[in-house]
Amino acid sequence: MTREPDYGGEKDHLEVFEPDDSLDALVDIAKAIDEAFPNLKCLRCGSEGFYLVDTGVEGFGGKAVDLVCQRCGMVERHSWKILKKAAKPIITD
Ligand SMILES: [Zn+2]
Numbered sequence: 001m002t003r004e005p006d007y008g009g010e011k012d013h014l015e016v017f018e019p020d021d022s023l024d025a026l027v028d029i030a031k032a033i034d035e036a037f038p039n040l041k042c043l044r045c046g047s048e049g050f051y052l053v054d055t056g057v058e059g060f061g062g063k064a065v066d067l068v069c070q071r072c073g074m075v076e077r078h079s080w081k082i083l084k085k086a087a088k089p090i091i092t093d
Pocket residue numbers: 042043044045046047069070071072073074
């Protein structure tokens with residue numbers, strides 16, 4: 001299913017794509033990604049729209065999630081355990 005996460009309306013470019021039972025966790029992850037990467041853009045095409053998908057894969061002691069570009073389909077994977085602990089924002093050039 002597809003549902004828009006509601007976390008203040010400030011950022012709405014991350015769309016959670018997951019069954020209801022893991023939606024809360026994914027909304028938390030979406031918040032952390034927005035906090036970590038305030039200028040998130042697709043590494044391939046520069047689009048700012050993504051699906052956030054629970055991969056079902058366990059990596060580095062926790063959930064691994066994918067960001068899927070809504071325009072070109074580029075997939076970027078994050079270990080939630082590492083991302084959660086990271087000092088935010090994570091500034092890149
Ligand atoms: Zn893209």
